[in-house]
Amino acid sequence: MSATPHENPDSDNTQDEASSDPAQIEADIARHRQELGDTVDELTERLDVKKQARDKVESIKTRANAGLGEVKTRLNSDDHRDVLSVLAPALGAVAAVVLIIGVARRVRR
Numbered sequence: 001m002s003a004t005p006h007e008n009p010d011s012d013n014t015q016d017e018a019s020s021d022p023a024q025i026e027a028d029i030a031r032h033r034q035e036l037g038d039t040v041d042e043l044t045e046r047l048d049v050k051k052q053a054r055d056k057v058e059s060i061k062t063r064a065n066a067g068l069g070e071v072k073t074r075l076n077s078d079d080h081r082d083v084l085s086v087l088a089p090a091l092g093a094v095a096a097v098v099l100i101i102g103v104a105r106r107v108r109r
Contacts, residue, residue: 045051074086
């Protein structure tokens with residue numbers, strides 16, 4: 001007893017009448033085509049590295065521009081505490097970089 005690729009040899013072929021209706025079969029085929037199309041579109045989007053890179057760059061640009069606007073607003077304000085709150089972390093970062101460079105040079109000697 002050989003089975004065709006689409007038949008299950010253990011099944012009793014007891015399918016309900018609705019599944020043999022041509023309109024129902026066509027509706028199922030249309031639904032499966034739509035699902036497969038959606039799946040292919042999703043996989044294509046996930047595997048598009050260039051698009052992901054462009055999206056990431058755009059996201060970073062948006063955040064940078066927002067941060068830049070905030071910094072400009074703080075620097076243009078008359079309240080000097082705002083200016084110090086912007087400059088203090090920047091000066092701390094510069095000091096840390098200078099310290100790391102100094103230590104690295106001393107270790108090499």
